[in-house]
Amino acid sequence: MKEGPDIARVAALIGDPARANMLTTLMSGKALTVSELAEEAGVTIQTASSHLSKLNEGGLLRPRKQGRHKYFSLANDEVAHVLEGLMGLAAGSGHLRKRTGPKDAELRQARVCYNHLAGDMGTQMFDSLMTRGHLILDDDTLKLTAAGEIFVSNFGIDLTVLHKSRSPLCRECLDWSERRSHLAGSLGRAFLSRFEYLSWARRDQKTRVVSFSPHGAKEFEQLFSIK
Amino acid sequence: MKEGPDIARVAALIGDPARANMLTTLMSGKALTVSELAEEAGVTIQTASSHLSKLNEGGLLRPRKQGRHKYFSLANDEVAHVLEGLMGLAAGSGHLRKRTGPKDAELRQARVCYNHLAGDMGTQMFDSLMTRGHLILDDDTLKLTAAGEIFVSNFGIDLTVLHKSRSPLCRECLDWSERRSHLAGSLGRAFLSRFEYLSWARRDQKTRVVSFSPHGAKEFEQLFSIK
DNA sequence: CGAATGCTTCGACTACGATCGAAGTATGAA
């Protein structure tokens, strides 16, 4: 009965509401200070400090000191991946948050999932890339085809840089709101930052919402249309 | 601050030691009764019953009544996937169980991960399939090649049956002990049951250990050698 | 140097939930 890693320890770490709020907030990919995270979680700074040191102890966070500030971000995308998985389970069992505020619709349309685009537009982009043969999913692995490489390069993404990254180029990520796949990995990240560079979209500072400008939405729609 | 699914609820569910033990045990893929799970978790039957109804409530389990027994298994492989992810995090942050008994070495060599082969032999099989070009991993999706289809069929696995399954044929699964990928999905499952059918290996009833016979290990080694 | 800001540590309070004994329900066997 005592085999394998201590799964309960990590899960209990994520299982506290205050800590879960912090982690969810950090899914935006941004590094945040103790006080910012305290406010997000709705607890005092002392409490937040205690929680954050526990999360850090558990290897879920990466701390960086900068002057008198201390910034926390998620430790790696393995952590982000597990969190997204938990969101999938939570959404699947119908346990959504009680207060589905006005933000919810925007969140479902387009949001940041750690460092790439998720939500309705994320899955649309993924589907478009798949149906056009830019990506192929063979049983369980996602691959960028030759046609896909041309497409990506034409869009202004430098693949040679991405190939140097240790993390996988393409990765499939299950969307909790859509229950369908969207594109993660370094390519997913590159797409999102390219959208920002082209001013098609910008990330909301407080939430995980990604807002597309009218022009950006039009371009996006054209580029990733599903005929 | 209140966005997205209630991740804390699910995580807290997994975060209790007794419940985590039960879930880890169920990773063997077998359906177990309340009393069996109680013993595994080291609690009384009353307590186990309470835990199991909570896990069930949370959508993590699939209950089946059979006479006066009640069997529980994991709800789906999405759940199994999240659990394996958590094991990866737990193993990564060095929080292995205190008592690393004699079983530990066996577990690392070959074990069941929900319904497919994991551990050292699991990753060896995966690597062999990759280097021989039977599987290709394109950025993020795993695919069985034409050569792979022939190889698999020659080994006695009927692909037409597998293609009818709803779950993906190949799936990459990160191994907590090896920190490398092994093969999941319906093909991974098919391989394991084929090993059992050929009497190359058998699953231990109590633990998740997979024991290969001397003959089976030899055949395995030959079939999945890494030159 | 003080004053202010950002974070951590300490200590005490509190509440939630895990636990088990005992009683209750359901299924199967004699």
Added chain:
DNA sequence: TTCATACTTCGATCGTAGTCGAAGCATTCG
């Protein structure tokens, strides 16, 4: 019907962990 087995519900107890006030460090600024 009666007994046994498998599980569930109830009620009481007990610990652990989250919470915050207050005090303690550390860093920056005037």
